[in-house]
Amino acid sequence: MIQLNNIEKYYxxxxxxxxxxxxxxxxxxxxxxxxxxxxxxxxKSTLLHIxxxxxxxxGGEYHFYDQPVHQLNERQTTELHRDHIGFVFQSYHLxxxxxVAENLxxxxxxxxxxxxxRKGRIAEMLDRFNIVAKKxxxxxxxxxxxxxxIGIARALITNPKLILADxxxxxxxxxxxxxIMTHFKHLNAEGVSIIQCTHSEKNAAYGSRIINLVDGWxxxxxxxxx
Ligand SMILES: Nc1ncnc2c1ncn2[C@@H]1O[C@H](COP(=O)(O)OP(=O)(O)O)[C@@H](O)[C@H]1O
Ligand SMILES: [Mg+2]
Numbered sequence: 001m002i003q004l005n006n007i008e009k010y011y012x013x014x015x016x017x018x019x020x021x022x023x024x025x026x027x028x029x030x031x032x033x034x035x036x037x038x039x040x041x042x043x044k045s046t047l048l049h050i051x052x053x054x055x056x057x058x059g060g061e062y063h064f065y066d067q068p069v070h071q072l073n074e075r076q077t078t079e080l081h082r083d084h085i086g087f088v089f090q091s092y093h094l095x096x097x098x099x100v101a102e103n104l105x106x107x108x109x110x111x112x113x114x115x116x117x118r119k120g121r122i123a124e125m126l127d128r129f130n131i132v133a134k135k136x137x138x139x140x141x142x143x144x145x146x147x148x149x150i151g152i153a154r155a156l157i158t159n160p161k162l163i164l165a166d167x168x169x170x171x172x173x174x175x176x177x178x179x180i181m182t183h184f185k186h187l188n189a190e191g192v193s194i195i196q197c198t199h200s201e202k203n204a205a206y207g208s209r210i211i212n213l214v215d216g217w218x219x220x221x222x223x224x225x226x
Contacts (some may be wrong), residue, residue, distance in 0.1 A: 002024040002027065003028075007047075007059070008021055008022055009021040009216070010045070010058050020216050020217040022215070023159040023216075024047070024060070029050075032207075032209055033185070034196070034207055035192070035197075035205075035210045036195065037199070037201075037211070038196060043216040044166070045090060047213065051076070051195065054162045064084075082111060082158075084162070085164060086162070086200060088165035088166060092147045092148060093141075095141055097138075099137060100136070107158045110157055120156070122135075129153045131146065131153070134146060140157050145171045145172045148169075148170070149176070149180075153164070161192060162195070163187070167196075167198060185206055194207070209224065212223050
């Protein structure tokens with residue numbers, strides 16, 4: 001599903017290149033549940049954004065199914081992202097001017113889902129994440145944990161076949177966090193591929209493969225028994 005060949009990412013400041021990802025090679029099969037761990041600044045978010053086509057690498061090749069992402073233009077990558085990927089941002093990225101229900105609706109509008117179907121899916125998500133009472137509120141009227149749940153619900157509402165989640169439970173209490181991980185596990189059992197970044201060993205263990213990223217390198221890549 002995903003193949004990265006010699007992916008690099010650097011930022012240039014004058015003549016100085018600061019590398020965030022170095023010659024990264026990685027293959028991820030459809031149906032995997034991968035946890036990316038590693039210290040702060042290791043490049044986890046950068047890697048996830050590149051996988052989600054929200055950021056472009058400085059070099060290397062990225063194949064997503066049969067698509068050479070590194071050769072596509074922005075319109076094409078936007079379309080690929082929209083049709084296949086649900087992205088949970090570390091910092092939520094909700095739209096402040098829209099209510100909870102309207103935030104959930106945005107990816108469906110991009111996909112041109114019909115009004116009745118949109119209403120049904122929004123209701124289902126509100127119900128699934130226990131946020132029915134919040135549907136008319138704006139993001140700034142919610143706690144960080146509630147905003148994170150909305151961010152997760154928005155990523156799942158299109159039934160994507162790949163979920164990319166950047167510290168999805170970072171602001172949730174442990175019960176909420178466990179519910180999300182259990183939910184991810186169910187989705188994965190139904191065939192949804194998941195790649196999450198996490199600091200938590202316990203959450204990482206929900207995955208079937210743990211990749212340890214250090215200084216932009218894959219330091220370890222192990223299958224777990226779960
Ligand atoms: N726009 C940017 N300009 C310069 N450096 C950046 C930029 N974005 C990220 N970085 C650097 O890239 C490194 C990796 O960041 P990140 O991918 O967010 O790591 P992680 O998610 O593992 O904590 C950090 O050292 C960060 O300072
Ligand atoms: Mg990060």
